[in-house]
Amino acid sequence: MVGQYTYILWLTLFVWVPIILMFSYxxxxxxxxxxxxxxxIRGALLFSIPWDFWAIKTHVWYFPSDRIIGVWFFGLPxxxxxxxxxxxxxxxxxxxxxxxxxxSKL
Amino acid sequence: MxxxxxxxxxxxVIVCVVFAVLWFINFGTFSYIASILLFAGAPIVHLWARDxxxxxxxxxxxxxxxxxxxxATLICETIALKWGIWGYYSDSVLGIFVGPAIETFFxxxxxxSAIAGATIRMAHIEDHNRNK
Numbered sequence: 001m002v003g004q005y006t007y008i009l010w011l012t013l014f015v016w017v018p019i020i021l022m023f024s025y026x027x028x029x030x031x032x033x034x035x036x037x038x039x040x041i042r043g044a045l046l047f048s049i050p051w052d053f054w055a056i057k058t059h060v061w062y063f064p065s066d067r068i069i070g071v072w073f074f075g076l077p078x079x080x081x082x083x084x085x086x087x088x089x090x091x092x093x094x095x096x097x098x099x100x101x102x103x104s105k106l
Numbered sequence: 107m108x109x110x111x112x113x114x115x116x117x118x119v120i121v122c123v124v125f126a127v128l129w130f131i132n133f134g135t136f137s138y139i140a141s142i143l144l145f146a147g148a149p150i151v152h153l154w155a156r157d158x159x160x161x162x163x164x165x166x167x168x169x170x171x172x173x174x175x176x177x178a179t180l181i182c183e184t185i186a187l188k189w190g191i192w193g194y195y196s197d198s199v200l201g202i203f204v205g206p207a208i209e210t211f212f213x214x215x216x217x218x219s220a221i222a223g224a225t226i227r228m229a230h231i232e233d234h235n236r237n238k
Contacts, residue, residue, distance in 0.1 A: 095222045098166075
């Protein structure tokens, strides 16, 4: 597709663009709960880094070298750190939007 | 030790135990599903054990997060596999594919539920601290 930037392209389309869109329409909401989102990201990193490390080392999944930038930290490609942080942020943001939506219907 | 420090310590212990179990026991074709049940299931059990009533109040939120996660997995994971961004070793997965490997749907259900549950819990604490 776009060679070593393929994973970055996927993150852009499915993670970063939705985050930017959600943020544009709910800035005050996310500012109010920024501690919540930081907490969730911290928890996700705590669980996901060992999990991902184990999965790569024990041959559960793999990342072809021609689809990633090639920068690795502690056994994981850089893009995986982006995946963990920003997918968590995306889900956390959607959760906050849904909480606000359902509470406004009460 | 305050509630946050205790919670962090419990989570660190859970991660260490789960990692040790998975490292030393070979689950073969059940490796992926075992890791999902342990790494994503354990935090959910911890959350529900501690905050069941709070999470029950927001069950509609968690339900829609799961539905969104399943739809997103079907689309995004299929594209990721098609673009060759990542792949699975055949001797570590069950071998049942619905587009993505079936285990990935379990992953998004459990992992997204855990994130939603943690978000609900911390948002409640932030609101409580703000109203003090």
